[in-house]
Amino acid sequence: MxxxxxxxxxxxxxxxxxxxxxxxxxxxxxxxxxxxxxxxxxxxxxxxxxxxxxxxxxxxxxxxxxxxxxxxxxxxxxxxxxxxxxxxxxxxxxxxxxxxxxxxxxxxxxxxxxxxxxxxxxxxxxxxxxxxxxAGGIPIIKAVQESLIGNHIEGIYGIINGTSNYIMTRMTEAGLAFEDALKEASDLGYAEADPYLDISGWDAAHKAAILASLSYGYWVRTEDLHVEGIDRVTSADIHYAEKLGYVIKLLSVVKAHGDGEIEVRTQPSLIPSGHILASVNGVFNAVSVHGDISGECLFYGSGAGxxxxxxxxxxxxxxxxxxxTKDHRGLGFTAHALYGKTMPVQDTVSEYYLRITVNDQPGVISAIATTLANHGIGIRATSSLKPSEMKENGFDEVILVLHAAKFGVLQQAVTEIEALDCVTDSVVCFRVEDLDSK
Ligand SMILES: NC(=O)c1ccc[n+]([C@@H]2O[C@H](COP(=O)([O-])OP(=O)(O)OC[C@H]3O[C@@H](n4cnc5c(N)ncnc54)[C@H](OP(=O)(O)O)[C@@H]3O)[C@@H](O)[C@H]2O)c1
The missing domain is CATH 3.40.50.720 (NAD(P)-binding Rossmann-like Domain)
Incomplete structure (x- = not known):
């Protein structure tokens, strides 16, 4: 008894x-x-x-x-x-x-x-x-709150929405279009009747805000979150990413900077195909936490169900x-004054993938490269297609991987690129994440 x-x-x-x-x-x-x-x-x-x-x-x-x-x-x-x-x-x-x-x-x-x-x-x-x-069944809150209490958390990278990850996985592995992968996720009961929160990135962003708040001791405001969903990712992007050595995942990034600013963002991101997070597939979730003394800890499991x-x-x-039955009890969240400011997304820095739809005419690449150079942004790689694929794709897409730049600067450059005569559609832009950076 x-x-x-x-x-x-x-x-x-x-x-x-x-x-x-x-x-x-x-x-x-x-x-x-x-x-x-x-x-x-x-x-x-x-x-x-x-x-x-x-x-x-x-x-x-x-x-x-x-x-x-x-x-x-x-x-x-x-x-x-x-x-x-x-x-x-x-x-x-x-x-x-x-x-x-x-x-x-x-x-x-x-x-x-x-x-x-x-x-x-x-x-x-x-x-x-x-x-x-x-992250549903993964004990990540207790890990951050208790097991890692002795660490400054340098960064957290999370695949924390199972529905989005299922869709990205099926687009990658089975070559499905976004709509078909979403329908499959709905038919299997993974996606909600209204999948908005999942595919818009907001469900993952809510979880990232909670992890950031716990890690940095101030409650991160919803309006300071940067959120992009997976609905702009096409089969072509997945194909180009693969050729460049990446997979695309809906990734939540929480990162501390030396001045105490915290970036909290969720977006489709290219991650190196050899990284362990790239093999987190289907409805599974994973959270990689970098502590200053623990080093990287990876948590993997079922994020829902x-x-x-x-x-x-x-x-x-x-x-x-x-x-x-206790007098003294932790409240579940304790504010402290070590951090306290969320970094504006314009100031966050990463590399980028651009897919630019263009008229096939001389000087296109040079016009785009000049616009980027005017903003101090260099091109790190391009994706080339085999002739058979080029025919199929109509020669009309320029794929670039850019060196690291501030998001605000990149946005200005993209606006100027979209205004070029040779560019025929809005530019698709995803982050390329350096998952080992602190
Ligand atoms: N599902 C997951 O895998 C998962 C994972 C992690 C976190 N969560 C979170 O867990 C929570 C519950 O999710 P769920 O999937 O269990 O939801 P759900 O299946 O829709 O169940 C909601 C339950 O709440 C009851 N309910 C709704 N409004 C009520 C009200 N005003 N008064 C009394 N009862 C009310 C419903 O009653 P009836 O049964 O009579 O309709 C139902 O039993 C959500 O916050 C969700 O984000 C869910």
Missing amino acids: LEKSVKIGLAGFGNVGAGVWKNLEANRKLIEGRSGVHLEITRVAVRDPKKQRDVQIPAGIVTTDWRELIDADDVDVVVELIGGTDAAFDLVTSALKAGKIVVTGNKALLAERGVEIFRIAEENNVPVFYEAAV QDPTSSSVLSDIVDAAHAV
Whole structure:
């Protein structure tokens, strides 16, 4: 018989919520034996109590009003798994104000309203746990927060949206067009009914904001994030990238600079095909964290799905259960003054890949090269096609890899290139990432 018992209110019994219930029951002996705490889900809030569910909820503990979880004496920990940023914000902040510890997997909520949530958490001295909010089943929050606490984090590179990574993988390996790869991801249940957050890059950007905030001790504002989605990547780009020795991934980059500025950006990026992140395929996620004393640590695993995500929520529930019985408890986010400014994207530096559609006429390359040179940008490589491919492609695309330059300078050069008579379409531009740079 365990001495301690902690009561849990579960808001949301969808994909993740049902997984938490199912896996707590399946592994109860192990979890309680290891934690020394009896965990009891006493209330469950859903929208539609009549819905057919694969996992049954015992009658009598279901409510359609999440406020009951806040008011109930038999709830110590509130687990928010309803998603969205409106009701979820009210739920989380009401729980904190009522002194109830919160567990959430809601990255959009934390990225967009983390400042308010952690202020309220601090005012009420109540922790928030959120392992499932970044990279599903990969324990990256705890790794950054606890295991790497002795390090300045120099940089983080993440493939942290499974749907985008699946689409990029299928475009690369099977030669599918973007629309066909997206349809396949939807048919297999990987993409949401509305895949906007995935393919626009925003889901990954929310996770990058959380990792950046945790690593650098100030809550990164949503408006300071630079976000580009994968919808501009074509089969041609993947083909050219391959010839140049790269693969294209939706990559989130968080990097600290000597002056304390932090860059936080998410965009399709060319990464060297020999780098370990290039072999992260399908719906898998990976996060590479560079600590100043740990060196590079790579975390790889399932970034979503019922079982992996509920593994992270269960870990948080155990932490929350321990926190219920402690006087001193970490709040889940601690601000400090070492960093504090997000670098404007115009100042961020990388190499670039350009695909420029042109009229096939003499002097085209020279006009483009001169425009770039006027901005101090050099050309590092070009991709040439075999004659058979050139015919197919109509001789009308110039592919360049540029030396490192500030993004703002590159944008000015691109605007001028687009104004050249010989250039017939908007220029496609992706970053080429030096994944080993600190
Ligand atoms: N799915 C993943 O792989 C994954 C991975 C990492 C993080 N997350 C995060 O986990 C959270 C939950 O995701 P999910 O995939 O489990 O979502 P989901 O399948 O859509 O489930 C949402 C659940 O919340 C309930 N709900 C919605 N609004 C409610 C309200 N106002 N009051 C009470 N209940 C309400 C729904 O009730 P009904 O069942 O009655 O409709 C449903 O049970 C999200 O924040 C998501 O970003 C998900």
